[in-house]
Amino acid sequence: MKNLLKMMLLFMALLGAQQMNAQTKDVMTKNSDGTYVVNTKTLTPKVIGYRGTTPLNIYIKNDKVEKIEMQKNQETPKYLTLIKKDLLGKWNGKKVSKAVKMKVDAVTGATMTSDAVKENVKKGLEYYQKNK
Numbered sequence: 358m359k360n361l362l363k364m365m366l367l368f369m370a371l372l373g374a375q376q377m378n379a380q381t382k383d384v385m386t387k388n389s390d391g392t393y394v395v396n397t398k399t400l401t402p403k404v405i406g407y408r409g410t411t412p413l414n415i416y417i418k419n420d421k422v423e424k425i426e427m428q429k430n431q432e433t434p435k436y437l438t439l440i441k442k443d444l445l446g447k448w449n450g451k452k453v454s455k456a457v458k459m460k461v462d463a464v465t466g467a468t469m470t471s472d473a474v475k476e477n478v479k480k481g482l483e484y485y486q487k488n489k
Contacts, residue, residue: 385485392417393489401481421452439467457479461475
């Protein structure tokens with residue numbers, strides 16, 4: 358009976374490690390050129406903009422933010438255009454250690470969505486720092 362219990366506990370631990378590895382792969386991948394891509398979709402499901410979640414792909418190479426792209430979302434196209442133009446590029450070229458601490462102003466008229474994007478960036482960069 359003790360052996361069966363030990364085997365079950367070992368199996369559960371191995372299964373948990375596999376699931377954690379699968380979740381990590383869903384959140385961050387490393388391309389052949391050394392670029393990490395952090396996908397915030399599963400990382401920040403409770404970060405909500407004006408009309409829902411605002412998932413991002415954050416591209417990081419040589420410990421610097423290369424670019425940030427919006428994923429599919431339900432936000433108003435007019436405001437998304439402003440966010441893409443006036444907000445997403447703020448982190449480009451910055452070292453991750455500095456970018457994660459940046460205080461960036463929201464886009465006028467799109468404060469809720471801007472705040473959600475900023476939170477996604479912060480969480481994505483923190484995840485990268487812990488898991489690279």
